Amino acid sequence: MNIVVCVKYVPDATADRQFTSDHTVDRVGVDGLLSELDEYAVEQALRIKEKADDGTTVTALCVGPEKAVDAVRKSLQMGVDKGVHVLDDAIAGSDYIATSLVLAKAVEKLGAEARVDLVMCGMASTDASGSVVPAMLAERLGLPQVTFAAVVETQGDQVRIKRDSDTATEVIGATMPLVLSVTDQTGEARYPSFKGIMAAKKKPMETWSLADIGVDAGEVGLSVAWSEVAETTERPARTAGEIVKDEEGSGASALTEFLASKKFI
Amino acid sequence: MSEVLVVVDHVDGAIRKPTLELLAIAKRLGEPAAVFFGGSEAAAGAAAKLAAFGAEKIYVIDDTEIKGYLVAPKAEALQQLVEKTSPAAVLFVSGYEGKEVAARLAIKTGSGLITDAVDVAAGSAGEGPVTTQSVFAGNFTVQAKVTRGTPLITIKPNSAPPEESAGAGTVEEFAVTISDSAKTAQIVASQPREASGRPELTEAAIVVSGGRGTGGNFEPIEKLADSLGAAVGASRAAVDSGWMPHTFQVGQTGKTVSPQLYVANGISGAIQHRAGMQTSKTIIAVNKDDEAPIFELVDFGVVGDLHSVLPAATEQIEKRKG
Numbered sequence A: 001m002n003i004v005v006c007v008k009y010v011p012d013a014t015a016d017r018q019f020t021s022d023h024t025v026d027r028v029g030v031d032g033l034l035s036e037l038d039e040y041a042v043e044q045a046l047r048i049k050e051k052a053d054d055g056t057t058v059t060a061l062c063v064g065p066e067k068a069v070d071a072v073r074k075s076l077q078m079g080v081d082k083g084v085h086v087l088d089d090a091i092a093g094s095d096y097i098a099t100s101l102v103l104a105k106a107v108e109k110l111g112a113e114a115r116v117d118l119v120m121c122g123m124a125s126t127d128a129s130g131s132v133v134p135a136m137l138a139e140r141l142g143l144p145q146v147t148f149a150a151v152v153e154t155q156g157d158q159v160r161i162k163r164d165s166d167t168a169t170e171v172i173g174a175t176m177p178l179v180l181s182v183t184d185q186t187g188e189a190r191y192p193s194f195k196g197i198m199a200a201k202k203k204p205m206e207t208w209s210l211a212d213i214g215v216d217a218g219e220v221g222l223s224v225a226w227s228e229v230a231e232t233t234e235r236p237a238r239t240a241g242e243i244v245k246d247e248e249g250s251g252a253s254a255l256t257e258f259l260a261s262k263k264f265i
Numbered sequence B: 001m002s003e004v005l006v007v008v009d010h011v012d013g014a015i016r017k018p019t020l021e022l023l024a025i026a027k028r029l030g031e032p033a034a035v036f037f038g039g040s041e042a043a044a045g046a047a048a049k050l051a052a053f054g055a056e057k058i059y060v061i062d063d064t065e066i067k068g069y070l071v072a073p074k075a076e077a078l079q080q081l082v083e084k085t086s087p088a089a090v091l092f093v094s095g096y097e098g099k100e101v102a103a104r105l106a107i108k109t110g111s112g113l114i115t116d117a118v119d120v121a122a123g124s125a126g127e128g129p130v131t132t133q134s135v136f137a138g139n140f141t142v143q144a145k146v147t148r149g150t151p152l153i154t155i156k157p158n159s160a161p162p163e164e165s166a167g168a169g170t171v172e173e174f175a176v177t178i179s180d181s182a183k184t185a186q187i188v189a190s191q192p193r194e195a196s197g198r199p200e201l202t203e204a205a206i207v208v209s210g211g212r213g214t215g216g217n218f219e220p221i222e223k224l225a226d227s228l229g230a231a232v233g234a235s236r237a238a239v240d241s242g243w244m245p246h247t248f249q250v251g252q253t254g255k256t257v258s259p260q261l262y263v264a265n266g267i268s269g270a271i272q273h274r275a276g277m278q279t280s281k282t283i284i285a286v287n288k289d290d291e292a293p294i295f296e297l298v299d300f301g302v303v304g305d306l307h308s309v310l311p312a313a314t315e316q317i318e319k320r321k322g
């Protein structure tokens, strides 16, 4: 099997995330890392590979600025076989539409030698949180999508997932090739072992430009985005509330008082 | 005035509340036209309600060839409807399905997509609607608009109050053709969620949540919730421990809620949890650690043990209600 995992480099959620003056996410001034939600996709890809035990190749694919190579490196340390980083100044500020185009073209290039059977994604990027790139990728690649998996099962070229939608628990099935996205319910992601970290240094790692994947610079980037951000505003900090210490039941009374004063009772 | 398509979210014809909110938003942007996927029987029942909340037109798309598959057929059907009606915008409920149908439709129609709007206003003349999003765990608001194609917007539940104001509700059957290639991801089984008897988490006016601090005993949380007519929520720690099903999880990888009141009990207030509740109007926390970060957000906080504070408070609330 040939598996591609799409991994995104995102600003650390626990750091002070910011926008730049052109209203794009600041990906340089804020510490970044491999999106935690994409670690689950890497983990599932590795489990599928281990279960298949047939010489499956897992490739980590990342579109992002120079530092984004960290996301690929971490994936290699976790155990994927090779890495591809699509890096091109023209990509900066791309929206979902352009990002999905670049990813799709890179997947097509990866599939030129051997068919890509599975394109795997996280359920959402932790910065944009759109949860739309996997569906867009499926549309662009003309593939079925099997998305938001809470449980993943594969057998030969068959994939079955369980997912919790708003109103039902569903089982979805499809035949490879397909796009698969996984949630953080699928199982803890492994930490890179010391051996993994050492091995990663010797794994193949390529950097591709837009020209390498046949995308015109005019098709991507902020200036051609299909949507436009006019304004970003930091939310004012919440005003400090009243905090009481519970002493012999005083907490419950104060809580009830507060609820009544706000007409919640 | 151009039509604004609202993709109806329903279960067997029962319209879910966020759709009514979308109709209210659609009215600001043009003429609300509901798009109903389903059989004619379910549609007949739903039509009256959609009309009562402002739908001028109701496009009914027979879902015989659609319902057994994941999102791709719906996107194809909507593409055909968008090409026929050239709407001013298409509105979806932000959820797995709404987002993914919108994502495929964006590529198919060459249209820009904005996800998870919490508000939408009409744009200036000749321009598309202006959306408001809440990003980075609610720390920023972003104003944006679509600049290409048909604006496709997914909107979070609770973004506008539903408005009862009758529209014509003219029903029009819209015939679509679904390609075989769209029918590839099959819904093999679907188990409807059992009703909890409590309000739906994302729609509730009050949410009472519990975290690791419950130690696995959610009874104090549930009793307080019931005394306030609230929905029950949980942190990921509580869900990961197997104490509550994932569908109760509030946060980045669970539900986003924005109720009038959110009560966090035994929850520390990690950024990923905040992402799902930070925009609640009023926030209360009960936590035995006075340094828990959740207290930075609260309007009112009690430093104490939830296992004694909540039952006592519940008793007092019941008494007051008489």
Ligand SMILES: Cc1cc2nc3c(=O)[nH]c(=O)nc-3n(C[C@H](O)[C@H](O)[C@H](O)COP(=O)(O)OP(=O)(O)OC[C@H]3O[C@@H](n4cnc5c(N)ncnc54)[C@H](O)[C@@H]3O)c2cc1C
Pocket (backbone or CB within 6 Å): A036, A037, A184, B210, B211, B212, B213, B214, B234, B235, B236, B237, B238, B249, B250, B251, B252, B253, B254, B255, B265, B266, B267, B268, B269, B270, B271, B272, B273, B276, B286, B287, B288, B289, B292, B304, B305, B306, B307
């Ligand atoms: C990618 C990613 C996504 C995530 N998504 C989510 C998400 O969607 N939702 C979510 O909630 N988390 C999410 N998390 C996890 C999040 O980071 C926290 O680990 C989690 O929210 C902690 O849950 P908690 O507050 O219940 O537990 P803890 O952080 O352990 O806090 C327990 C709190 O209970 C208090 N306590 C203990 N006993 C009592 C008592 N008897 N009475 C009163 N207080 C008591 C303690 O003082 C403490 O503050 C995510 C993490 C990652 C990395």
Ligand SMILES: Nc1ncnc2c1ncn2[C@@H]1O[C@H](COP(=O)(O)O)[C@@H](O)[C@H]1O
Pocket (backbone or CB within 6 Å): A006, A007, A008, A009, A035, A037, A038, A041, A061, A062, A063, A064, A096, A099, A103, A120, A121, A122, A123, A124, A125, A126, A128, A129, A130, A131, A132, A133, A134
């Ligand atoms: N720039 C990117 N590089 C690689 N993968 C990405 C990128 N953007 C999005 N993805 C993938 O698409 C998923 C969903 O992203 P999003 O739609 O932005 O929430 C992520 O979890 C990744 O797997």
